[in-house]
Amino acid sequence: MSLERLCKTAKRIDTVDAITGPLSVALYHSGSDVLYTAGVVISAAELLLLKVPWVLSYMAQTKDVVAPLFIIAKEVVANSNRISGIIDIIPFYTMVVNYKQQSRT
Secondary structure (H helix, E strand, O other): OOOHHHHHHOOOOOOOOHHHHHHHHHHHHHOOOHHHHHHHHHHHHHHHHHHHHHHHHHHHHHOOOOOHHHHHHHHHHHHOOHHHHHHHHOOOOOOOOHHHHHOOO
16 A cells, blocks of 8 residues: 555545544443444444554555554543543544655655
């Protein structure tokens, strides 16, 4: 996967993240066990289907092991309690790729 493709995928992840992060927070606070479970499923699916494959591709393409540590820290914070998912509105994955592109020039 090229750096340009990583950038496009990062933007897609950030767009999905900006929707599912606050949605999960709303579901967690809905008071319904079913909706709470739906929030957990959304968060887990997002991590397993989008973010983990992207991080692995990023590491393979760039040989960068530092940025994934920041991504892991961000995800730990975002999933650490029922309110911190709101941090997902920050376009973090796009920022990582943009920084990498700037550091190459």
